[in-house]
Amino acid sequence: MEITDAIKQRRVVKEFKQDPVPDDILYRIIESARWAPSPFNTQPWEFIIIKNRKTLKKLAKCAPMHECNAPMAIAVVILPITARYPFHQQVGEPEHAGAMAVQNIMLTAWELGIGTAWATIEKDKVKQILNIPDEFDVLTVIPMGYPLVEPSMHEETDRLPVEDLMNFEEFTGISEGRIMVY
Ligand SMILES: Cc1cc2nc3c(=O)[nH]c(=O)nc-3n(C[C@H](O)[C@H](O)[C@H](O)COP(=O)(O)O)c2cc1C
16 A cells, blocks of 8 residues: 555544454554654654453543544553753653654554554543553553444545645745634
């Protein structure tokens, strides 16, 4: 699959078959995460693979908008880089890098026929459930599995037109109607 096709075709998936994701597929997905860029190549991430049913149920309760029945999930833990790169830490770069790793995960999973979603989580609760120390952040928990139904293609109108997003040389304002998105 071309990367541009994966980018355009990927859909958020919230309903899953219960078939397990094979370990070799999971390995390929995490392999793609490790190649994401990060500040000074600090690679400030760890991935927790969760398959335990009880833990998954507890986690689902920490993502109010995201009740789902995934057979597994990946929690993305972010390590601080304060000691060596305080400015980068202060402006949130480890989390930005983590989000880039998540995108790699989502696109590779999609290429391999696996559905994912970004769940907005109650971080303190997730950290407690997964035994993540206070000094680390948890970015998201990604539910993952084979989609229950074939995801539909995006409509062209699912995203704003390119012309509406482009500014030249300086910020020239937002297109009319855009504010309605929020
Ligand atoms: C930072 C972020 C947070 C999100 N939080 C949630 C969420 O809490 N619940 C949910 O169902 N989807 C969540 N999503 C998924 C978006 O709703 C979804 O990506 C968007 O509607 C576009 O759909 P698509 O991914 O199928 O193109 C989130 C996505 C991002 C990038």
